Amino acid sequence: DIQMTQSPSSLSASVGDRVTITCRASQNIRNYLNWYQHKPGKAPKLLIYAASSLQGGVPSRFSGSGSGTDFTLSISSLQPEDFATYYCQQSYSTPPMYTFGQGTKLEIK
Amino acid sequence: QVQLQESGPGLVKPSETLSLTCTVSGDSMHSYHWSWIRQPPEKGLEWIGYVYNGGSTNYNPSLTSRVSISVGTSNNQFSLRLTSVTAADTAVYYCARGSWVSSGWYVPHFYFDLWGQGALVTVSS
Numbered sequence: 001d002i003q004m005t006q007s008p009s010s011l012s013a014s015v016g017d018r019v020t021i022t023c024r025a026s027q028n029i030r031n032y033l034n035w036y037q038h039k040p041g042k043a044p045k046l047l048i049y050a051a052s053s054l055q056g057g058v059p060s061r062f063s064g065s066g067s068g069t070d071f072t073l074s075i076s077s078l079q080p081e082d083f084a085t086y087y088c089q090q091s092y093s094t095p096p097m098y099t100f101g102q103g104t105k106l107e108i109k
Numbered sequence: 110q111v112q113l114q115e116s117g118p119g120l121v122k123p124s125e126t127l128s129l130t131c132t133v134s135g136d137s138m139h140s141y142h143w144s145w146i147r148q149p150p151e152k153g154l155e156w157i158g159y160v161y162n163g164g165s166t167n168y169n170p171s172l173t174s175r176v177s178i179s180v181g182t183s184n185n186q187f188s189l190r191l192t193s194v195t196a197a198d199t200a201v202y203y204c205a206r207g208s209w210v211s212s213g214w215y216v217p218h219f220y221f222d223l224w225g226q227g228a229l230v231t232v233s234s
Contacts, residue, residue, distance in 0.1 A: 032212075034220040043113070043224040044154075044203070050210065050218040087154060091219040096167050098219070100154040 002026055002090050006101035012109040017078045021104045023071045023088035032092035035064055035073045038103075039084045047086075048073065083108050111135040113204050113225035121198075121232050127191040130181065131204030131225060138184060142207030144221060145178060145189045147200040155200075159207055160187055194232045201227040 031051035048064035158168035209217035
């Protein structure tokens with residue numbers, strides 16, 4: 001299986017800060033990488049697919065980059081509603097075996 | 110507005126079968142994959158498997174001997190069955206819609222673009 005490792009596991013930041021979350025794959029996954037936001041008790045939400053494509057309706061302060069084994073999710077100016085847990089997920093495996101990172105919890109400083 | 114909603118028993122006894130249903134409202138189930146994903150307490154997300162094309166399936170190899178995902182007869186529901194459960198199967202179970210875009214050279218880019226809110230299932234006697 002392709003293992004996904006996120007860093008950091010948790011992060012404290014303030015409204016207005018720029019933050020970056022990293023996701024590393026255990027092998028080359030090209031750009032087959034998605035990012036999700038999850039708030040407690042809510043449905044997870046797709047933010048970015050194919051490493052850098054913004055899902056419709058997602059604010060432009062979210063951006064994704066990377067290829068191969070190293071990927072980043074950036075939030076340019078944190079808003080109060082952005083405090084949540086973020087997950088990366090690879091879709092490179094064939095036959096399909098989708099795996100997620102362990103999550104990064106973004107908390108208010 | 111498309112919505113997904115999980116339903117089913119919140120408590121299952123060890124060695125018995127876990128059964129959950131996901132109801133899809135606001136759109137047809139055609140042209141998408143329909144997945145189950147779970148999250149044990151204090152752990153990460155684990156993809157269980159999906160159903161597509163009305164009945165074809167793909168499962169996580171670690172669960173394939175115990176799992177079955179099927180489309181309901183009403184065509185706006187799909188279901189999960191997980192047999193011989195243990196405490197390790199205690200988790201929040203999510204249903205999710207899978208979509209994709211062509212990559213142009215390899216398999217399509219597949220992603221989960223819509224999720225339910227999740228259903229907690231506890232395995233305990």
